Amino acid sequence: MMNDSLLATLFPLGWQHYLVGGLVIGAGVALLFVLTGLVGGMSSVFSSTWSYLLRQPYFQQARYLDSRGWRLAYAAGLIGGALVWWLAFSDGQALSTSVPVPMLVIGGFLVGFGARLGNGCTSGHGICGLGSLQWPSLLAVLTFMATAFLTANLVGWWTA
Known part of the structure; x- marks a missing residue:
């Protein structure tokens, strides 16, 4: 069992x-799947949303055009849920980070890539894929986590 000071440090x-x-x-995501049969991953939201604006063939694929309505509503629900959570539990205080904006932008591009x-x-692999016992999702999650641990330690070492 963790002691209170370690718990307070970690959380x-x-x-x-x-x-x-x-x-x-x-x-x-379980409710979305049970009620509609749809998988609630977020990476396709990006591409399906761009299909409204960009006419390149990649963004005009049927898989994006046919799903963009519900995916946009799903993303709006996630943003709305985060807003409700923030209003309910943050006492109105904005969260901030000491990570410089260029590192956030580079990190965002790397995550998207x-x-x-x-x-x-x-969200797709870790929540939906593992929840449905898909082997490729387990490999993806292990890769994501190993990369995250390595990156966090390298950045911590580099900025120390």
């Missing part, structure tokens, strides 16, 4: 809201 804002958030996300390369993102 300075408490751990309970992470547990509740994970349970709500899991229940949400990785999601496209891995044929899905952490």
